[in-house]
Amino acid sequence: MAKTIKEINEKIKQGKAVVVNAEEIIEIVAKKGLAQAAKEVDVVTTGTFGPMCSSGAYFNFGHTKPKLKAGGGTALLNNVPAYTGWAAVDLYIGATAATVDDPLNKIHPGEFAYGGGHVIEELVAGKDVRLQVEAYGTDCYPRKHLDTWININDLNEALLFNSRNAYQNYNVAVNLSDRTIYTYLGTLKPKLGNANYCSAGQLSPLLNDPYYKTLGIGTRIWLGGGTGYIVWQGTQHNPHAPRLDNGVPKRPAGTLALIGDLKQMDPKWIKGVSFVGYGVSLNVGIGIPIPILNEEILKYTAVKDEDIVAAIVDYSDAYPNGKPEVLGEVDYKTVKSGQIEVKGKKVPTSGISSYKRALEIANDLKDQIKKGKFLLTEKVADLPVGDSAPKFKPLKERPIKEGK
Amino acid sequence: MASRKIVLTFPKDKIDKPIVFKLIKDFNLSFNIMKASITPDQEGHMVLELDGDKSEIDRGIKHLKDEGVKVEPLSKEIRVDWNKCTQCSACVSICPTGALYVKDRKTMAVDFDAEKCIACELCIRPCPPRAIKVHF
Numbered sequence: 159m160a161k162t163i164k165e166i167n168e169k170i171k172q173g174k175a176v177v178v179n180a181e182e183i184i185e186i187v188a189k190k191g192l193a194q195a196a197k198e199v200d201v202v203t204t205g206t207f208g209p210m211c212s213s214g215a216y217f218n219f220g221h222t223k224p225k226l227k228a229g230g231g232t233a234l235l236n237n238v239p240a241y242t243g244w245a246a247v248d249l250y251i252g253a254t255a256a257t258v259d260d261p262l263n264k265i266h267p268g269e270f271a272y273g274g275g276h277v278i279e280e281l282v283a284g285k286d287v288r289l290q291v292e293a294y295g296t297d298c299y300p301r302k303h304l305d306t307w308i309n310i311n312d313l314n315e316a317l318l319f320n321s322r323n324a325y326q327n328y329n330v331a332v333n334l335s336d337r338t339i340y341t342y343l344g345t346l347k348p349k350l351g352n353a354n355y356c357s358a359g360q361l362s363p364l365l366n367d368p369y370y371k372t373l374g375i376g377t378r379i380w381l382g383g384g385t386g387y388i389v390w391q392g393t394q395h396n397p398h399a400p401r402l403d404n405g406v407p408k409r410p411a412g413t414l415a416l417i418g419d420l421k422q423m424d425p426k427w428i429k430g431v432s433f434v435g436y437g438v439s440l441n442v443g444i445g446i447p448i449p450i451l452n453e454e455i456l457k458y459t460a461v462k463d464e465d466i467v468a469a470i471v472d473y474s475d476a477y478p479n480g481k482p483e484v485l486g487e488v489d490y491k492t493v494k495s496g497q498i499e500v501k502g503k504k505v506p507t508s509g510i511s512s513y514k515r516a517l518e519i520a521n522d523l524k525d526q527i528k529k530g531k532f533l534l535t536e537k538v539a540d541l542p543v544g545d546s547a548p549k550f551k552p553l554k555e556r557p558i559k560e561g562k
Numbered sequence: 563m564a565s566r567k568i569v570l571t572f573p574k575d576k577i578d579k580p581i582v583f584k585l586i587k588d589f590n591l592s593f594n595i596m597k598a599s600i601t602p603d604q605e606g607h608m609v610l611e612l613d614g615d616k617s618e619i620d621r622g623i624k625h626l627k628d629e630g631v632k633v634e635p636l637s638k639e640i641r642v643d644w645n646k647c648t649q650c651s652a653c654v655s656i657c658p659t660g661a662l663y664v665k666d667r668k669t670m671a672v673d674f675d676a677e678k679c680i681a682c683e684l685c686i687r688p689c690p691p692r693a694i695k696v697h698f
């Protein structure tokens with residue numbers, strides 16, 4: 159018995175929708191079977207909370223008198239460079255931007271105590287942020303210098319805009335070398351000293367709708383504690399990754415580009431983080447509702463940690479050098495048990511993304527839908543999937559020949 | 563001559579009294595203030611290195627205690643700021659003693675057992691939101 163999103167929304171408005179999170183649905187399906195569960199459940203909520211480097215924010219800080227055009231000049235937010243190329247008083251700040259005087263990795267591994275991710279968190283938290291602009295001055299925009307405090311409440315528009323979030327599955331990172339390495343998946347101790355993973359597994363949005371049947375461009379989502387939307391597939395979207403029989407990709411696959419109103423967000427869910435020796439990033443909280451339109455869709459949402467498999471990758475050599483080899487595959491139930499086996503060695507595991515927080519997000523979204531505060535949307539267009547989807551390619555370098 | 567590092571905690575009503583100064587005057591001790599702070603609830607904290615005759619150090623410490631000051635030997639203390647912690651568990655496989663651990667494998671909740679901590683500080687920098695701090 160198929161349902162439509164319209165019908166589900168009617169139930170939500172009447173406060174009658176049956177909404178469960180992507181962990182609860184596993185048990186419901188085990189008890190009642192697919193057919194019965196698909197009849198009873200209207201929405202399954204997912205969640206994820208982890209570092210998402212390809213995130214950022216843009217805003218319009220308002221015109222000065224006399225006017226100034228930051229474009230072509232430089233801008234700093236709490237000493238972190240922002241991108242000025244969006245003309246007069248629009249700025250974009252990326253999560254991984256480093257403070258101008260940061261020693262970076264000169265003394266390896268660098269601290270990266272503050273950067274773009276932290277600026278975005280402070281804006282969201284309602285803290286004053288120092289803005290410094292150096293412009294060159296024109297007849298229509300004569301002003302050349304600006305040094306002022308700004309606050310999110312005074313900005314005209316402020317948006318989180320992330321080009322690549324919510325990776326559908328990710329690598330489990332290990333280190334085969336004999337020195338500690340410092341990566342975006344955390345500190346990796348030598349000789350298989352630990353293994354770090356970064357996925358919410360059975361709660362993760364794209365692992366619960368592996369062929370993007372219900373979510374797509376235009377889908378309304380929970381973003382950073384406020385409301386956001388999927389605007390496009392994320393960069394590096396790769397639906398061609400090898401998949402298990404249940405549709406779950408075994409390698410990093412689909413991604414999402416997201417947008418949302420920064421003014422609605424909460425610093426608990428938009429949090430600057432520092433990866434020693436790597437740099438700054440931003441932890442982003444995302445929750446996506448999946449309408450249970452039929453049994454097939456329900457089956458995807460009932461995916462369990464033991465049915466999701468990730469690749470174990472050496473970050474001392476294979477990853478940095480772009481070599482395809484993996485050291486093995488492991489399911490998330492084993493990963494989350496605290497120990498996996500790699501090359502015959504028992505290796506302790508750590509998460510980089512937070513399962514506990516992912517569940518809080520899925521539950522918050524569940525509550526909002528139950529209370530009629532969050533309605534589902536029909537997607538406007540599909541995300542690329544199947545043979546027609548573009549291939550994700552590495553750069554083909556074409557060296558510059560002198561004198562040509 | 564002997565030397566000893568101690569941690570002093572002053573109750574609210576004692577922070578403006580010259581209790582420490584007396585150590586020089588009455589017990590002939592010299593001291594080096596390694597750290598001093600007042601918490602928002604007006605409790606004073608001070609880390610001191612005392613130098614002087616061993617029996618004078620003991621008498622000096624007795625004087626501090628008599629004045630209502632809490633005296634403890636210096637040891638580092640590791641604390642997790644749970645408001646900052648994102649419950650990721652990145653620290654868990656770094657910590658050599660199991661002081662930072664996943665207490666429930668279903669919820670994946672992370673906890674800290676101060677009893678097991680040896681203050682090696684290995685967890686400080688790998689924590690992405692820098693939620694772990696050393697207190698002296």
Ligand code: SF4
Binds near residue numbers: 684686
């Ligand atoms: S200081 Fe060392 S022992 Fe204590 S929690 Fe951190 S890593 Fe564990």
Ligand code: SF4
Binds near residue numbers: 650653692694
């Ligand atoms: S690494 Fe930091 S944020 Fe993550 S669980 Fe440990 S203390 Fe919490």
